[in-house]
Amino acid sequence: MRLRVSRLLLASLVALAALAGCNDTAIVLRIASDRTSSSPGGALDAICVELDAGGGKKFGRRYDLPSLPLPQTLTVLPGGKSAAQMIVSGLKRGTEVARARQELSFKSGSVLHVDVPLDACQPRGTSARFVATAAPTGDAFDAVALVPGANAASSGDLAVAQAAGVSTRYGVAAAGVGALVGGAPDAPTAKVHQIVTADLDGDCRRDLVIVADGAPLAAWHDTGDGSYALAAMIGAPGMIAAAAGDVDGDGSVDLVAVGGAQAHVWLNDGAGNFREQSAALDTAPTDATVVALADLDGDGNLDLFIGQGSKTAAVPLVYLNDKAGSGHFALTPGALPPKPAKASALAVGDVDNDGDLDVVMGQIGGAVRMYVNRGDAFLDDRSFTNLPDQVAADVPNLLLVDLDGDCLPELVVPRAGGAPLLWRSAGGGKLSSGAMFDQAVLATGAGADDVDGDGDVDVLLWGGMTGLQLEVQQ
Numbered sequence: 001m002r003l004r005v006s007r008l009l010l011a012s013l014v015a016l017a018a019l020a021g022c023n024d025t026a027i028v029l030r031i032a033s034d035r036t037s038s039s040p041g042g043a044l045d046a047i048c049v050e051l052d053a054g055g056g057k058k059f060g061r062r063y064d065l066p067s068l069p070l071p072q073t074l075t076v077l078p079g080g081k082s083a084a085q086m087i088v089s090g091l092k093r094g095t096e097v098a099r100a101r102q103e104l105s106f107k108s109g110s111v112l113h114v115d116v117p118l119d120a121c122q123p124r125g126t127s128a129r130f131v132a133t134a135a136p137t138g139d140a141f142d143a144v145a146l147v148p149g150a151n152a153a154s155s156g157d158l159a160v161a162q163a164a165g166v167s168t169r170y171g172v173a174a175a176g177v178g179a180l181v182g183g184a185p186d187a188p189t190a191k192v193h194q195i196v197t198a199d200l201d202g203d204c205r206r207d208l209v210i211v212a213d214g215a216p217l218a219a220w221h222d223t224g225d226g227s228y229a230l231a232a233m234i235g236a237p238g239m240i241a242a243a244a245g246d247v248d249g250d251g252s253v254d255l256v257a258v259g260g261a262q263a264h265v266w267l268n269d270g271a272g273n274f275r276e277q278s279a280a281l282d283t284a285p286t287d288a289t290v291v292a293l294a295d296l297d298g299d300g301n302l303d304l305f306i307g308q309g310s311k312t313a314a315v316p317l318v319y320l321n322d323k324a325g326s327g328h329f330a331l332t333p334g335a336l337p338p339k340p341a342k343a344s345a346l347a348v349g350d351v352d353n354d355g356d357l358d359v360v361m362g363q364i365g366g367a368v369r370m371y372v373n374r375g376d377a378f379l380d381d382r383s384f385t386n387l388p389d390q391v392a393a394d395v396p397n398l399l400l401v402d403l404d405g406d407c408l409p410e411l412v413v414p415r416a417g418g419a420p421l422l423w424r425s426a427g428g429g430k431l432s433s434g435a436m437f438d439q440a441v442l443a444t445g446a447g448a449d450d451v452d453g454d455g456d457v458d459v460l461l462w463g464g465m466t467g468l469q470l471e472v473q474q
Contacts, residue, residue: 025078025106025107025108025109025110025111025112026075026076026077026078026106026111026112027075027076027104027106027111027112027113027114028073028074028076028111028112028113028114029049029074029075029076029086029088029114029116030071030072030073030113030114030115030116031047031049031070031071031072031073031074031088031116031118032070032071032115032117032118033070033090033098033118033119034117034119034120035090035098035118035119035120039120040120040350040355040356041092041097041295041355042092042300043065044065044070044090044091044092044098044118045064045065045066045091045092045093045251046062046063046064046065046090046091046251047063047065047070047072047089047090047091047118048060048061048062048063048087048088048089048091048096048199048204049061049063049074049086049088049204050086050087050088050089050205051076051084051085051086051104052084052085052086052149052155053079053081053083053084053085054081054085057223057224057225058205060199060203060204060205060224061203061204062091062199062202062203062204062251064251070118076104078106081106082105082106083103083104083105083106084103084104084106085101085103085104085149085155086100086102086103086104086116087100087101087148088100088101088116088118089204090118093245093246093249093295093300093301093302094198094199094244094245094246094251094252094253094254095245095293098118098119098120099118099148100116100117100118101148101450101453102114121402121407122407123405123406123407124405124455125404125405125406126403126404126405126455126456126473127404127456127473127474128403128404128410128422128424128434128435129435129473129474130437130438130458130459130472130473130474131438131471131472131474132437132438132439132441132469132470132471132472133174133175133176133177133470133471133472134175134176134177134470136439136441136466136467136468136469137170137177137179137467137468138465138466138467139161139166139168139467139468140163140166140465141161141162141163141166141192141462141463141467142162142163142164142191142192142193143161143162143163143192143193143194143195143210144159144160144161144162144195144445144447144460144462144468145159145160145195145196145197145208145447146158146159146172146197146447146448146449146460147159147160147197147206147222148206148449155171155173156171156173156174156451156452157171157172157173157449157451158170158172158180158226159171159172159177159447159460159468160185160195160228161462161468162185162187162188162192162195162210162212163187163191163192164187164188164189164190164191164192164212165187165188166187167184167185167186167187167188168180168184169182169183169184169226169227170468172451172460172470173451173452174451174452174453174472176470177460177468177469177470180226182227183225183226183227183228184227184228185208185210185218185220185228185230188210188212188213188215189212189214189215190212190213190214190215191212191213192210192211192212193212193213193240193241194211194240194241194242195208195209195210195211196208196209196210196242196243196244196255197244198244198245198253198255199253200219200221200231200244200253200268200272201221201231201270201271201272202252202270202271203222203224205221205222205224206222207219207220207221207222207228207231207272208220208222208228209234209242209255211239211240211241211242211257213237213240215233215237216233216234216235216236216237216239217233217234217239217242217255217257218230218232218233218234219231219232219233219234219272219274221272231272232273232274234255234257234266235257235264235276238259238260238262239257239258239259239262239264240258240259240260240288240289241257241258241259241288241289241290241291242255242256242257242258242291243255243256243257243291243292244293245293245302246302247265247267247277247293247301247302247325247327248267248277248325248326248327249301249325249326250267250270251270252267252268252269252270253268254266254267254268254274254327255268255274256291256293256304258288258289258290258291258306259288260285260287260288260310261284261285261286261287261288262284262285262288263280263281263284263285263288263291263304263306264276264277264280265277265280265281265327265329267327277327277328279328280327281304281319281328281329281331282319282328282329282330283319283330283331285306285308285317286308286314287308287309287310287311287312287314288306288307288308289307289309289310289342289343290306290307290343290344290345290346290361291304291305291306291307291346292304292305292346292347292348292359294348294359295357296318296320296335296356296357296359296373296377296379297320297377298355298356298375298376299321299323299325300325301321301323301325302321302325303318303319303320303321303329303377304317304318304319304320304321304329305317305318305319305346305348305359306318306319307341307343307344307346307361308341308343309340309341309342309343309363309364310342311342312340312342313340313341313342313366314340314341314342315336315338315339315340315341316336316341316343316361317331317336318331318332318335318336318377318379319331319332320332320377332377334378335377335378335379336379336381337380337381339381341361341363341366341369342363342364342366343362343363344363344364344394344395344396345361345362345395345396345398346359346361346362346398347359347360347361347398347399347411348360348400349400349401349409350409351370351372351386351400351425351429351431352372352428352429353407353408353427353429354375355375356373356374356375357373358370358371358372358373358379359371359373359379360398360400360411361398362395362396362397362398363392363394363395364394364395365392365393366393367383367387367389367390367391367392367393368383368387368390368395368398368411368413369381369383370382370383370386370387370429370431372386372429382429385430386429386430386431387423387431388423388431388432388433389433393413393415393418394415394416394417395413395414395415395416396414396416396444396445396463397414397444397445397446397463398411398412398413398414399411399412399414399446399447399448399459400412401448401457402425402457403424403448403457403459403473404424405456406425408425408427409425410422410423410424410425410431410434411423412446412448414443414444414445414446414461414463415443416444416463417442418442419436419437419440419441419442419443420436420437420441420443420446420461421433421436422434422435422436422437437459437461437469437471438471439469441461441463441466441469442463442465442466443461443462443463443466443469444462444463445462446459446460446461446462447459447460448460451470451472452472454473456473457473458470458471458472458473459471459473
């Protein structure tokens with residue numbers, strides 16, 4: 001299977017049919033978006049096209065939009081296949097902000113045209129009622145990464161789950177969760193803090209960065225057949241949290257990692273080779289525990305939010321990228337209320353639908369905090385007015401995602417030793433208590449994707465001794 005790229009719409013079906021072969025077939029993808037530079041969050045700066053025809057390695061390629069602006073026309077030739085599954089992702093600073101996914105069926109002797117929109121969210125109400133597909137797997141894991149598959153309706157997604165001495169791949173589909181043989185990254189020897197997913201080498205396949213005790217960051221590349229190969233060990237041991245994004249504006253995904261009084265930025269050359277940015281932060285954190293990358297001041301460059309407080313509560317920190325967007329960050333005093341916390345989880349999204357990014361923070365032994373952005377990276381604590389409760393709990397993970405199709409994010413709050421909470425958007429940045437999930441899973445983590453291909457977002461829960469539990473939206 002081959003992909004031909006054209007910057008111009010093809011004027012003649014006859015010419016394209018001749019290109020594909022008289023008795024062959026082709027599919028023309030016309031990729032467009034209504035996102036412009038004046039849209040909230042700005043225009044897309046790249047797209048990724050991934051094709052999976054089964055029985056071989058997947059095709060993946062990234063296209064930078066400054067040189068190839070939308071709309072684009074991409075021609076898919078069958079190469080002896082009758083169908084292919086497709087993911088087209090719209091990227092902003094290395095982060096996926098839009099996705100189209102479907103199956104492409106070739107028809108002999110015909111040229112088929114498929115419109116692929118990467119538009120801003122359009123409200124479409126869904127039930128936000130979830131049903132467990134089966135009993136939990138029963139395995140104990142520290143961290144799980146949910147990786148979207150090219151066609152969820154037929155093959156589902158992939159989950160990579162790890163703990164000290166354990167590493168397993170799972171298929172995640174409408175029928176439930178099932179372990180797969182082989183292909184997983186090597187198991188770390190100590191606790192796993194986090195598994196970050198990002199395209200590190202520009203092939204549009206989602207690679208993994210594993211953050212574990214006593215080891216450098218471990219970068220594992222998707223080999224194209226659903227298995228992983230070790231690509232690099234990055235930095236030195238001591239990191240406990242990481243985030244991925246294009247911090248210097250060169251189109252490749254960089255890494256930021258923190259732990260205690262350390263914070264490091266590693267710049268990517270586009271092929272998955274990293275070098276550390278010198279003097280990346282003008283002021284070091286004192287007790288960093290979690291980190292997130294987000295454009296907090298609306299200038300198009302990614303900024304840093306670092307939560308602190310491993311044993312003693314400490315004030316979280318905001319660092320702004322320089323005006324050139326080079327990946328040098330300056331601490332911004334007063335960006336947050338100086339209220340100490342024991343930060344354990346971060347989630348970033350536009351909770352009040354005003355076009356800028358807000359931050360939600362979980363704690364160990366504390367209440368969830370909501371910081372609403374005024375648009376200039378100064379964040380107001382609206383926890384008491386916008387969240388449904390202020391109960392202290394251990395919150396190891398947060399999931400902020402639109403579950404009910406109204407283009408406003410819901411918040412899933414896993415709690416150590418208890419069932420996760422589901423807080424639904426009530427508008428204006430306020431969240432209200434929603435229905436619980438189908439089974440009282442003792443979840444410490446959550447991820448989301450449309451794993452069954454029906455257009456609704458489903459939720460994967462994990463943690464404790466319950467293992468992985470798939471909750472499918474009805």
